[in-house]
Amino acid sequence: xxxxSRWRWExxxxxxxxxxxxxxNLALDEELTLxxxxxxRPPTLRFWSWTASCIVLGRFQSVRNExxxxxxxxxxxxxxxxISGGGAMFIEPEGxxxxxxxxPAEMAVGMSFAESYAxxxxxxxxxxxxxxxxxxxxxxxxxxxxxxxxxGAAQARRGGAILHHTTMAYQMNIxxxxxxxxxxxxxxxxxxIRSADxxxxxxxxxxxxxRQEIIDHLIAEFGALTDLRSGTLxxxxxxxxxxxxxxxxGTDAWRYIxx
Amino acid sequence: MHxxxxxxxxxxxxxxxxxxxxxxxxxxxxxxxxxxxxEALTKITAAVEGSPADMSMADRTTSIAAAIDPGVEWLxxxxxxxxxxxxxxxxxxxxxxx
Numbered sequence: 001x002x003x004x005s006r007w008r009w010e011x012x013x014x015x016x017x018x019x020x021x022x023x024x025n026l027a028l029d030e031e032l033t034l035x036x037x038x039x040x041r042p043p044t045l046r047f048w049s050w051t052a053s054c055i056v057l058g059r060f061q062s063v064r065n066e067x068x069x070x071x072x073x074x075x076x077x078x079x080x081x082x083i084s085g086g087g088a089m090f091i092e093p094e095g096x097x098x099x100x101x102x103x104p105a106e107m108a109v110g111m112s113f114a115e116s117y118a119x120x121x122x123x124x125x126x127x128x129x130x131x132x133x134x135x136x137x138x139x140x141x142x143x144x145x146x147x148x149x150x151x152g153a154a155q156a157r158r159g160g161a162i163l164h165h166t167t168m169a170y171q172m173n174i175x176x177x178x179x180x181x182x183x184x185x186x187x188x189x190x191x192x193i194r195s196a197d198x199x200x201x202x203x204x205x206x207x208x209x210x211r212q213e214i215i216d217h218l219i220a221e222f223g224a225l226t227d228l229r230s231g232t233l234x235x236x237x238x239x240x241x242x243x244x245x246x247x248x249x250g251t252d253a254w255r256y257i258x259x
Numbered sequence: 260m261h262x263x264x265x266x267x268x269x270x271x272x273x274x275x276x277x278x279x280x281x282x283x284x285x286x287x288x289x290x291x292x293x294x295x296x297x298e299a300l301t302k303i304t305a306a307v308e309g310s311p312a313d314m315s316m317a318d319r320t321t322s323i324a325a326a327i328d329p330g331v332e333w334l335x336x337x338x339x340x341x342x343x344x345x346x347x348x349x350x351x352x353x354x355x356x357x
Contacts, residue, residue: 058291059294059297060288060289060290060291060292060294060297060300061289061290061291062273062275062287062289064275065261065273065275065289083297084293085291085292085293085294085297085334086270086291086293087270087271087291088291113293113295113332113334114334139268140269140270140293140334140335141293154293155293156297157295157296184263184271258287258289259287
């Protein structure tokens, strides 16, 4: 199957950008993934908007090993855990561009897991290049550039659907990040560099465009690749996500599932 | 006790445990790897729990690999990477107490 026929498997829906709490953003990811898996929603693209700063931990990370909890508390930075693996991110509302793709698993049929990571971010690489940013995909899950790492993707698979979400740095507050995260030397061991701030290349360092214009450009690129239509969240989906916050994403049991 | 190993070009695996009578207890395996399905982590952790500290690297790798069911995908890390993180934790503890 060609890449283009995968992208045009069926029409896509673009959700409007709505500010949401960190927990709500994560709950929506799980809810919408399951809806797509159940055939109740077409493949969907959602760009995130954040109401608060937070640390988003990967599914398999330990709070203790990744977060300086007291510093996070003092700064009012919430700690949340997503359903996908990968690394911790420190998010400030205007500092990141995050999007989620929710697709039926059949769309990635015949691809290895690793291939599907690169595939689902391929349109972003094209979009960044057309903005004059020399970006490329660095397996397994990084979007990187001549100016440093821009972002990373993570996937979860649930009930016949794939959640592929990616966060790109727009503007980074490195001092705050170093205060709230623990970034060990082992993590940097194969990068040939000694500090976290030298390996990142946030978009703002590579283009003068405001954050929203980059998002608009990404959406235009996606719309040229796919049959993309505007849609909305249903009331049932909102209610479903609220339940997931109460039962999982807002609870300490989930946050500290790996303490 | 804590050890970590980053697979070159891959992800970090970390292990925390207590050593009681030369046996690994209260084992936690964490990291920024990807694992499908997620529940596979329980079996991987259980394969390390209760293992003797003097187990060889090869035996450790084999016993972790045996806990990974067919069809499980562990991206960015491996049984060998986890065994290495454990060895590092044990070595660090020797250095502390010598």
